[in-house]
Amino acid sequence: MENEFLKGRKILIVEDDLSSRLYLNKILEKARVIIMNAGDGQEAVDVALNNSDIDIILMDIQLPVMDGYSALSKIREVKKDMVIIAQTAYGLLGDKEKILNSGFNDYVIKPILSQNLIDKLIANLKGK
Ligand SMILES: [Mg+2]
Secondary structure, eight states: OOOTTTTTOEEEEEOSOHHHHHHHHHHHHHTTOEEEEESSHHHHHHHHHHOTTOOEEEEESSOSSSOHHHHHHHHHHHOTTOEEEEEEEGGGGGGHHHHHHHTOSEEEEESOOHHHHHHHHHHHHTTO
8 A cells, every 4th residue: 555654765675585585676666665675685785885875675585695684784884874674584684683683673474464564664664
């Protein structure tokens, strides 16, 4: 559904699994968010550092080339205040402390429910 708060915000989706990526794109297109995509950790770093107008990054943890933790720390070196939300698989729930201690602002658990994702994005963008 279209969302007044999210409309026109720019989000970078980092996801190597194509069907998951298409699913996230579909949810966010409906919210009228402007979407960029990256398929691995290095690409995420390159896109994040070359586009100054990204509002939020939705980062998968398990990624080829460079994982989500390493990509996060590379981006954080330059963009300390960037909102970066991890996506983690249900089986890796034990990682949530590690995720928050690593400097992610928040996390969503896969499979990602559309309303849950929208709520998380809004909560983390409020006041930005
Ligand atoms: Mg993955």
